[in-house]
Amino acid sequence: MTDTDDLxxxxxxxxxxxxxxxxxxxxxxxxxxxxxxxxxxxxxxxxVVRILGSAWLKDREDxxxxxxxxxxxxxxxxxSKRSVGLELKTEEGKAAALQLLAECDVFLANFGARALxxxxxxxxxxxxxxxxxxxxxxxxxxxxxxxxxxPFVAWGPNQAPLVGMDDFTGHAxxxxxxxxxxxxxxxxxxLHAAIATITGLEQxxxxxxGVHVDISQFxxxxxLLGPFVMDYDLTGTVYSRIGNRSIWGAPQGVYPCTGxxxxxxxxxxxxxxxxxxxxxxxxxxxxxxxxxxxxxxxxDRLDEQIAAWTSSFEVEDLAHRLQTAGIAAHVVSxxxxxxxxxxxxxxEWYQVAPSNRLGRDVFSGCAVKLSATPGRWTEAGPSMGQHxxxxxxxxxxxSDEAIDHLISAGGAFEQIExxxxxxxxxxxxxxxxxxxxxxxxxx
Amino acid sequence: xxxxxxxIRVVDTTGLSGAYATRLLAGLGAEVxxxxxxxxxxxxxxSPFAExxxxxxxxxxxxxxxxxxxxxxxxxxxxxxxMQLLATADVVFEDQLPxxxxxxxxxxxxxxxxxKILPFGSxxxxxxxxxxxxxxxxxxxxxxxxGFTNRAPVAPAAPLQLAYHASAASALVGTLLALRxxxxxxxxxxxxxxxxxxxxxxxxxxxxxxxxxxRVHRERTGNRRDLGRPFGLYPCKDGFVSIIVLxxxxxxxxxxxxxxATGNESITEEVFVDNAVRVEAKDLIDDWVEELxxxxxxxxxxxxGQRRGIPxxxxxxxxxxxxxxxxxxxxxxxTTHLQDDTEVTIxxxxxxxxxxxxxxxxxxxxxxHTHMYLS
Numbered sequence: 001m002t003d004t005d006d007l008x009x010x011x012x013x014x015x016x017x018x019x020x021x022x023x024x025x026x027x028x029x030x031x032x033x034x035x036x037x038x039x040x041x042x043x044x045x046x047x048v049v050r051i052l053g054s055a056w057l058k059d060r061e062d063x064x065x066x067x068x069x070x071x072x073x074x075x076x077x078x079x080s081k082r083s084v085g086l087e088l089k090t091e092e093g094k095a096a097a098l099q100l101l102a103e104c105d106v107f108l109a110n111f112g113a114r115a116l117x118x119x120x121x122x123x124x125x126x127x128x129x130x131x132x133x134x135x136x137x138x139x140x141x142x143x144x145x146x147x148x149x150x151p152f153v154a155w156g157p158n159q160a161p162l163v164g165m166d167d168f169t170g171h172a173x174x175x176x177x178x179x180x181x182x183x184x185x186x187x188x189x190x191l192h193a194a195i196a197t198i199t200g201l202e203q204x205x206x207x208x209x210g211v212h213v214d215i216s217q218f219x220x221x222x223x224l225l226g227p228f229v230m231d232y233d234l235t236g237t238v239y240s241r242i243g244n245r246s247i248w249g250a251p252q253g254v255y256p257c258t259g260x261x262x263x264x265x266x267x268x269x270x271x272x273x274x275x276x277x278x279x280x281x282x283x284x285x286x287x288x289x290x291x292x293x294x295x296x297x298x299x300d301r302l303d304e305q306i307a308a309w310t311s312s313f314e315v316e317d318l319a320h321r322l323q324t325a326g327i328a329a330h331v332v333s334x335x336x337x338x339x340x341x342x343x344x345x346x347x348e349w350y351q352v353a354p355s356n357r358l359g360r361d362v363f364s365g366c367a368v369k370l371s372a373t374p375g376r377w378t379e380a381g382p383s384m385g386q387h388x389x390x391x392x393x394x395x396x397x398x399s400d401e402a403i404d405h406l407i408s409a410g411g412a413f414e415q416i417e418x419x420x421x422x423x424x425x426x427x428x429x430x431x432x433x434x435x436x437x438x439x440x441x442x443x
Numbered sequence: 444x445x446x447x448x449x450x451i452r453v454v455d456t457t458g459l460s461g462a463y464a465t466r467l468l469a470g471l472g473a474e475v476x477x478x479x480x481x482x483x484x485x486x487x488x489x490s491p492f493a494e495x496x497x498x499x500x501x502x503x504x505x506x507x508x509x510x511x512x513x514x515x516x517x518x519x520x521x522x523x524x525x526m527q528l529l530a531t532a533d534v535v536f537e538d539q540l541p542x543x544x545x546x547x548x549x550x551x552x553x554x555x556x557x558x559k560i561l562p563f564g565s566x567x568x569x570x571x572x573x574x575x576x577x578x579x580x581x582x583x584x585x586x587x588x589x590g591f592t593n594r595a596p597v598a599p600a601a602p603l604q605l606a607y608h609a610s611a612a613s614a615l616v617g618t619l620l621a622l623r624x625x626x627x628x629x630x631x632x633x634x635x636x637x638x639x640x641x642x643x644x645x646x647x648x649x650x651x652x653x654x655x656x657x658r659v660h661r662e663r664t665g666n667r668r669d670l671g672r673p674f675g676l677y678p679c680k681d682g683f684v685s686i687i688v689l690x691x692x693x694x695x696x697x698x699x700x701x702x703x704a705t706g707n708e709s710i711t712e713e714v715f716v717d718n719a720v721r722v723e724a725k726d727l728i729d730d731w732v733e734e735l736x737x738x739x740x741x742x743x744x745x746x747x748g749q750r751r752g753i754p755x756x757x758x759x760x761x762x763x764x765x766x767x768x769x770x771x772x773x774x775x776x777x778t779t780h781l782q783d784d785t786e787v788t789i790x791x792x793x794x795x796x797x798x799x800x801x802x803x804x805x806x807x808x809x810x811x812h813t814h815m816y817l818s
Binding site: 006007008009029033054055056059061072073075076077096113123136141142144147149151152153155157158159160161162163164165166167168169170174175176177179182183184187188190191192194195196198199200201202208211213214215216217219220222223224225226227228229230231232233235238239240241242243244245246247252253254255256262264265266267269287293323326327328329330331332333334335336337338339340341342344345346349350362363364365366367368369371373374405412425426433 | 447508562566573578583589590591597600601602607616639643645648652764769773795798
C-alpha cells in the first residue's frame with residue numbers, strides 16, 4: 001500500500017516477542033522506517049496492552065469480545081506492525097514460529113531470559129534455524145544463566161528504583177518520590193535495542209554474519225550513571241535527589257503561578273541568564289543574589305523570592321516573557337495543556353492512521369526525523385491476530401488447509417469477530433487536534 | 444579489533460545534548476572528533492571534578508562522555524579550518540538552529556549526514572525557545588505527574604540529565620538509519636531531534652492519546668499508587684524497597700512472606716487476595732508490609748523477595764550499585780584513566796554482543812589531536 005522503497009529498513013523482517021514497552025517501542029521505530037515487524041501474540045499469555053482495554057469500553061458488554069484491541073497502548077507501542085497469533089507453548093505453534101523465523105532478519109524480544117529459554121527461543125535455538133539472524137534480547141538481568149539475578153523479575157516501575165532513578169527523584173528533604181508514572185529504563189533499553197539492531201543489520205549485510213546482542217536492562221541503564229560512579233569511586237560521594245535544582249548553578253526550579261496547581265519550570269543557571277532574569281524580576285529579588293556564589297549557597301531563599309515573584313503571573317504569559325528574553329522556561333504542562341499545545345500539533349506529533357478495529361486511531365509520532373527518508377505509518381496498532389493468515393500463507397508458504405489445521409489444533413489464532421468495530425469517543429472532533437484528519441476517514 | 448562503525452568519521456559540535464550518542468559511536472568503532480573552542484567543550488565545565496587535576500581536564504562528565512574521542516580546537520573565527528575539518532566528516536552532530544550556528548547553513552557535501560538535536564525542533568512557534576533537562580520534562584507532561592501532591596512537581600532523576608541522554612540516544616538511532624540509507628543510496632541527509640518530542644515519546648503513560656481515551660486528569664501520586672497494594676516504595680533498614688503486587692500469585696507469595704516473618708496471621712486471609720479489597724484497606728496492608736520491610740536491608744529484601752517470586756527491587760544508591768553482587772559477578776564495571784593516570788571505575792559496555800563491537804580509550808586532552816587533523 002505504501003511505498004517503502006526509499007526507507008532505510010526496507011526489506012527487513014522483524015520477529016518480535018514483545019510485552020509492554022521495551023521491545024515494542026523498538027519494534028515501532030523499526031516499523032516506522034520501513035521494516036515489516038511481526039508482533040507474535042499469544043492468547044494464553046497476552047501482552048499486557050491486550051489486557052488493559054479501554055476506559056469507555058467498561059459499560060459496553062456488546063463490545064467485550066474486542067476489548068483486547070482497544071487499549072490506546074496498542075497503537076502507541078505497535079503502530080504499523082502486523083499481528084500474528086501463534087501459541088509458542090504448543091508444539092504446532094512453535095513449529096510454525098520456527099518456520100517463520102527462518103524467513104526473518106531480526107529477532108527482538110523482551111521476555112525474561114529464562115522464560116525465553118524455556119519456550120525454546122534462546123539464541124542457540126533460533127540460530128539453529130536461521131544462523132545469520134540479528135538476535136536482540138532485552139531481559140531484565142541478562143541472558144547468562146550462571147549470573148545471580150538471571151531468574152529475577154523486574155518490570156516497568158520496578159526497574160527505575162533498581163538503577164538508582166527513584167533515589168534521584170524528589171526534593172532533598174523528602175523521601176524519594178519515585179518515578180511512579182513512567183519507566184525510563186524501558187525506553188532507554190528500547191533505544192539501545194534499536195541501536196544494536198541497526199548495527200547488527202549493517203554487520204550482517206556487509207559481512208554476512210549475524211549477531212547475538214544481550215541487552216541487560218539493568219546494565220544498559222547504569223551506563224547513564226558514569227560521572228556519579230566515578231565520583232563515588234574517587235571520593236566516596238553518594239549523590240542523591242536535589243529536587244529540581246541543578247548541580248551546576250542556580251536558580252533552577254519549579255515555581256507557582258496564579259491559579260490552582262499552575263507551575264512554571266525555569267532554568268537560569270548561567271551567568272548571562274542571571275543578568276537577563278534580573279532585568280525581569282527587578283527589585284523582587286535581593287541585590288546580593290547578583291553574586292553567583294550567594295545564588296548557589298542560599299538557594300532556599302533565592303527560590304522563595306523567585307516563587308513570590310512568579311506567583312503573580314499567569315503561567316503561559318510568564319513562560320513567553322522568559323523565553324522571549326532568552327531564558328529556558330516552560331509551563332509544567334498537564335495533559336490538558338498538551339492537548340492544546342499548538343507547537344506540538346504544528347509539528348504533527350500526534351498521528352492518526354487507519355485501524356482495522358477502530359476505524360482510525362491516534363498515537364504519538366516518532367521523535368527521530370529523517371529529511372530524505374522520512375518514516376511513515378501504514379496503520380495504527382493491529383487487532384490481535386489480524387495478520388495471522390496472510391503471514392502464514394505469504395511468508396511461511398502454508399496452504400489454507402494447513403493454516404486451518406494449525407488453528408484448529410490451537411497452535412495459531414486469527415482475530416476474533418472480524419466484523420465488529422467500534423469508534424473512540426474523540427472520533428468526531430479529532431480533526432481539531434490533528435489538522436488534516438478529515439481525510440483519514442477515507443483511508 | 445575494529446568496531447562495526449570503524450571508518451566512519453564523526454564531528455561532534457554539541458555539548459550535553461549529543462555527547463551520549465557520540466560516546467556510543469566511539470565505543471562502536473567510529474572515529475569521533477569533538478570540536479572544541481579554545482576554552483573547551485561545555486562538558487569540561489560540568490562538576491563533579493577530579494581532585495589534583497587542573498581545569499579543563501578535570502570534569503568527570505567530560506572524562507566519561509568524551510571517552511574514545513579526539514579533541515580538535517578551532518577558533519570560532521577560523522572558518523577555513525572549520526570547513527577543512529567538516530569536509531572530511533561522514534556525520535556532523537549539531538545543537539544550534541541554522542541562523543545561530545557557526546556551521547554552514549547550506550550543504551556541506553551531498554554525502555554528509557547532519558544530525559541536529561534542538562530544544563523544540565527546527566519548526567513551530569517554539570522553535571527559538573531554550574531548554575534544559577528540567578524544561579524538557581516540563582514540556583512532556585511527566586514533570587507535572589511526578590512527586591507528592593502537597594509539594595512542587597519534581598523532574599525524574601534530575602541529576603542524571605535523562606532528557607539529554609534520551610535525546611542523544613534517539614539522535615543516534617536516526618544517524619545509524621541515515622548511514623544505512625547512505626550505504627544504499629550514496630546520499631546524506633538531515634536527522635532532526637526535538638528534545639520535547641523525545642520526552643513526549645517517553646511519556647505515553649501520562650500522554651494525550653491515553654488522556655483522550657479516558658479523560659482522567661493526571662495528578663501526582665507520591666511514591667505509592669492505588670493501582671494495587673503493596674505498590675510503590677516501602678521503608679527498610681537502609682533506605683527503601685520498591686514492591687509492585689498486582690497478580691494473585693504475587694500477593695499469595697507476599698502474604699506468606701509477611702506472615703512467616705512477622706507472625707501476622709490475618710494477612711493470609713482469603714479476602715485479601717482480591718486486589719480491590721487490598722486497595723480499599725491500603726493503610727492496613729501498608730502497615731503490615733512495613734512490619735516486614737523495616738526488618739531487613741534493601742539487598743536482603745530484594746534477594747529473598749525475588750527468591751519467592753515477588754516483584755521487589757531495592758531503591759538503589761550509587762554505593763549499593765557499585766557493590767552489587769550480580770554486577771560484580773557479571774564483571775560489569777570497568778575502568779578508565781584520568782589525565783593524571785588515576786584509574787577510576789566506570790560502567791561497562793551498555794550491551795553485550797557476540798561480535799567484538801565495543802572498546803573505549805580514555806577521553807582526550809583539550810586540543811590533543813588538533814595538529815593531526817589540521818596540519
